[in-house]
Amino acid sequence: MRLSQFHLATVKEIPADAEIASHRLMLRAGMIRKLASGLYTWSPLGLRVLRKVENIVREEMNRAGAIEMLMPSVQPRELWDETGRWQKFGGQLLKIKDRKQQEFCYGPTHEEVITDFARNELKSYKQLPVNFYQIQTKFRDEIRPRFGVMRAREFLMKDAYSFHLGAESLAETYAAMYQAYTRIFTRLGLRFRAVQADTGAIGGNASHEFQVLADSGEDAIAFSDGSDYAANIEKAEALAPAHERPAAAAALQRVDTPTQKTIAEVADFLLVSPRQCVKTLLVRGRDGLVALCLRGDHEINAVKAGKLAELPDESVLAGEEEILAATGTRPGFIGPVGLPDAIPVIVDRDAAALADFVCGGNADGSHYTGANWLRDARISRIADLRNVVEGDLSPDGKGVLHLARGIEVGHVFQLGQTYAEAMKATVVDDQGQSRVMAMGCYGIGVSRIVAAAIEQRHDDAGILWPDAMAPWRVVVCVINPKNIPAVGKAAEALYQWLLRQGVEALLDDRGLRPGGMFADMELIGIPHRVVVSERGLAAGTLEYRARQETESRSISQDDLLALLR
RNA sequence: CGGGGUAUAGCUCAGUCUGGUAGAGCGUUGCGUUUGGGACGCAAAAGUCGGGGGUUCGAAUCCCUCUGCCCCGACCA
Incomplete structure (x- = not known):
């Protein structure tokens, strides 16, 4: 072209x-x-x-x-x-x-x-x-x-x-x-x-x-x-942790957390790791509210939640007023301890393996420390609820996940x-x-x-097409053909030769100055570039540069063909 | 659908607060000079200022309304 x-x-x-x-x-x-x-x-x-x-x-x-x-x-x-x-x-x-x-x-x-x-x-x-x-x-x-x-x-x-x-x-x-x-x-x-x-x-x-x-x-x-x-x-799938749940060691204790609502705030305030906290999400189930409990450093996986029998395919977080009516508290202070019996408590595998954890106190401005499953809080069911994270064991038992x-x-x-x-x-x-x-x-x-x-292949100058997707394989750039007719002729001959070799070649014969021409060809990502100029004609070789290289080099026509095949 | 923003020349934008009749850069056209990393000079064309309504002697600018587009979220896959 x-x-x-x-x-x-x-x-x-x-x-x-x-x-x-x-x-x-x-x-x-x-x-x-x-x-x-x-x-x-x-x-x-x-x-x-x-x-x-x-x-x-x-x-x-x-x-x-x-x-x-x-x-x-x-x-x-x-x-x-x-x-x-x-x-x-x-x-x-x-x-x-x-x-x-x-x-x-x-x-x-x-x-x-x-x-x-x-x-x-x-x-x-x-x-x-x-x-x-x-x-x-x-x-x-x-x-x-x-x-x-x-x-x-x-x-x-x-x-x-x-x-x-x-x-x-x-x-x-x-x-x-x-x-x-x-x-x-x-x-x-x-x-x-x-x-x-x-x-x-x-x-x-x-x-x-x-x-x-x-x-x-x-x-x-x-x-x-x-x-x-x-x-x-x-x-x-997030596998269940290998270890058993440790025995309860601490006593359940209510602590004041007047303004601490998020896991990060509560963990900071109580000087514990988010891993030692349980976060509780109340969602609208098929039949009333359902509590989902996760470790503080984990995130809910909506698709996994949607597969639970208790929940519709697309679960929706309960509104603040619903939560207030059901638990007497607001989002930020909900926890599994003392939740009304009507609310099923579905616990993630990792959250279920915690002992002596921190969780919401089901009263505004309070949390519990030293909470333990079964002793202090019901578990209706244990399930895989969370997104996997970097470093989790692979579900097939081989290696870790990235x-x-x-x-x-x-x-x-x-x-x-x-x-x-x-x-x-x-x-x-x-x-x-x-x-x-x-x-x-x-x-x-x-x-x-x-x-x-x-998205996968670009740099500051433009697109880096893989060969198979490039609009053309190679572009022949002509510098100043107007004043130096031999350059124009040589470029035309090279272009025709490439076509005869079956190469999808582009001839930039627009007569632009070099800067604009090179910038365009880099922007549209042509993988290979050959420059024909007065300077190059004298040398008798081709001036070649691949899209991803930073320097040109001199090659023969045969070398060029080898690069394009 | 909720929240936020935006609409002025082909493109990217200024001008709107404080009303006085349209600007820049890039691009385009013509002429000349230039030719190895987006050249320079001179000249030129190009805009119902998103639509409608209102206020005013006068609206790109103020008010009302409609629409398009963008972002965040929710939603969807």
């Missing part, structure tokens, strides 16, 4: 609304332009990168035996009523009406449409297993879109759906998709981890997220240094029969019996990968 014939639109100003590196750099490089909140136009430059990602995803899906198709982005309400998701999906579902007042949604995902397709197309077990996929625009009406295309409302997604006669076949395709995803992110040149994920409200047997590692990631992941265990922190941040770019999921059952998607088996199919679904956020890659 000759840059003079392309539309490159870089900007020097740092966009005011962009908070994270990838968003800033995509705007500055002119890859995207915002149309409205969460809606972005992909410029020619941005689209080149997006297509690179898309093509790798497509190649690996095909290699893994999946079959590409394309479904409509607008979907009729009737299908969503069959699965109950017209209501359940909530505000993220963009609902629209046509001129006849018929209701539709803009598809946030395609389980309903593919299951409808499958129940019409698939009649026999002989057609199974089969794995359909598409690469298509999705719309989710996010409450708060942010970070550019990282969390946009409209985005490009690869979604695949597999159909099976039984769980065993599903597990096989699931494993194949896991391998395909591993190949995709490896080819893209990203540092990533596959982590166990919570299966959420849908249930199902297995689920893994593929997380690109980046400090700015919105997800926390835990991984072991002694095995390949890795999990989203929502899912990572924490990292990640950007979720892929998710594989064994759905089981939930959708097929709701929509009566059946095939006839080898006994002539009608059987509900099992399903898997496998998503990749194609547009999000572009942002995630930048």
Whole structure:
């Protein structure tokens, strides 16, 4: 590509609304332009990168035996009523009406449409297993879109759906998709981890997220240094402590803590470690308030709490007035000692192993010291309630856990029969019996990968694309061709030669001064740069610099080709 | 949905407190000089000051109202 014939639109100003590196750099490089909140136009430059990602995803899906198709982005309400998701999906579902007042949604995902397709197309077990996929625009009406295309409302997604006669076949395709995803992110040149994920409200047997590692990631992941265990922190199990609960040694004693409400304040005031305190959260259960007790230095895990039988899927902290009515005190002074019998006390494994602990006194301005389970406070049940922390033992017993941040770019999921059952998607088996199919679904956020890659790989000058994602592999920069025609000719010849060698080359023939040219090429992250100038012509070699190097070096054309292969 | 902020040239912003009829930098256009890390000079184009209503002789500025956008939180996955 000759840059003079392309539309490159870089900007020097740092966009005011962009908070994270990838968003800033995509705007500055002119890859995207915002149309409205969460809606972005992909410029020619941005689209080149997006297509690179898309093509790798497509190649690996095909290699893994999946079959590409394309479904409509607008979907009729009737299908969503069959699965109950017209209501359940909530505000993220963009609902629209046509001129006849018929209701539709803009598809946030395609389980309903593919299951409808499958129940019409698939009649026999002989057609199974089969794995359909598409690469298509999705719309989710996010409450708060942010970070550019990282969390946009409209985005490009690869979604695949597999159909099976039984769980065993599903597990096989699931494993194949896991391998395909591993190949995709490896080819893209990203540092990533596959982590166990919570299966959420849908249930199902297995689920893994593929997380690109980046400090700015919105997800926390835990991984072991002694095995390949890795999990989203929502899912990572906190093992029970190895030691038994020590015997009670201290007497229960009420102490005044007139203004100390938080664990940190109480621990400071009483000169104890937060580890020796118990914090008590009152949440709205299915049947009245429920107390959740954690060690003072630990944090509640909302997903784990949601799985408790006593709590709804999404638990909500009780309001101050509810708490006052139930316990006679306010948040900050609640504790398990002397709570009304009607309130179940669910205790985290680590909190349950404490003895002689500090906890709220259930009276304004007071706490207890020397509190002990069973002697002073009930335990209705012991459960894993907390987020794992750095240094916890790995749940598989090998090594200890470390924490990292990640950007979720892929998710594989064994759905089981939930959708097929709701929509009566059946095939006839080898006994002539009608059987509900099992399903898997496998998503990749194609547009999000572009942002995630930048988040992981950038410097002060701009983007550091992995070779596989770069809009071009190499740029030929021409210095002052207007006054020195031989330079222009040499650059043109080099550019043509690169094209003949099958290299995706860019010729910067815009006639800019060197500073502006170099700055642009570094901003848009071209991995390799060759400069053609009067100075270089005299030397007879090429002046080469890799994007991440700080010094140029002289190389031959053959050397250059070797670097590009 | 709650809280906070913001809206002025293509972009980034000043001007609003204290009302007097529109500014800068970057970008764009033309001419000239320049050409190894975002050059310089001269000239030029470009804004219903987010929309509507009100106060006033006069509103970007004061008041009311609507809307967009951003941030924090809740929510969602």
